[in-house]
Amino acid sequence: MSFLEVRDLKVHFPNRGGLFSRKTQPIKAVDGIHFDIEQGQTYGLVGESGSGKTTTGRAIIGLNSITSGSVTFEGRQLTSGDLQRQGAFRRDIQMIFQDPYSSLNPKKRVLDIISEPLRNFERLSASEEKARVQQLLEQVGLSPESILKYPHEFSGGQRQRIGIARAIALKPKLIIADEPVSALDVSVQAQVLNFMRDIQKEFNLTYLLISHDLGIVRHMCDQIGIMYKGRYVEQGTTDDIFDNPQHIYTKRLISAIPDIDPTKREEKYKFREEVRTEYELAYGNYFGEDGLAYPLKPISETHFVALPGRG
């Protein structure tokens, strides 16, 4: 049994539709996805905006209710309506959010922000709490004197470290990191990502990393699942996905990553041209027609494949 098992997960939302519409199809934000993560590993969920990545993460932590399917964490199953058990999950599974500017309450001091989960789950005296928060700040590379400061007194990277300190306060086993660095400057992104890897080793953390950026996912993840409209187009080990992408959608995402190594640029241009030709043969148009960058049609309940060539 894997540390985290996600089986045929579906999360549908009611479609409120227009004012006069009587019956509408639900929004199938997540529509049958499947993956396992082993302890200490990082699994990346990749896809364009709206593909269902965040909804998947929120369902695992219990913030979205599951329409069908299952999430099993260390052998314990979280299913919809199983509210009692969610408490146990909340401690072991924490989330890091995308935007360190809006995810920290601007009116609260760092002490109160980081101690919030501690107050929910542990009974500490004021002095014990202060000492714990100072220790957490040191772990994330911030000075213990920061406890009395407010979020606006920190840089973006430092704020994300405060968010990480809050996430690791209860010594969780699994962290769902939803676009943890996409709001940060590129130079700061690498620092935060490397720091996340350091604490992963130190605490044997398991990550579910949600990102639209394949470059980041390549750097961080052992396995990757590529999502499109709530389903998978492809999943596998990071090396498999990058060395031998099977799906045109994956190829296109990979071909779009800029190569900083000048010796590989030529190869990348060639690959990009090949992908473009393959795409045009299948669709007649590289840029899609329905407003989506990559129009695909489903071949099965859980996977998408490119449309067949025209003519």
Ligand SMILES: Nc1ncnc2c1ncn2[C@@H]1O[C@H](COP(=O)(O)OP(=O)(O)OP(=O)(O)O)[C@@H](O)[C@H]1O
């Ligand atoms: N509470 C909700 N009610 C109705 N629809 C929702 C709700 N939450 C998400 N959706 C819809 O579900 C789909 C998937 O959204 P989700 O946020 O999971 O995508 P995402 O891949 O994380 O995108 P992004 O990268 O932009 O965050 C979208 O079409 C979104 O509008």
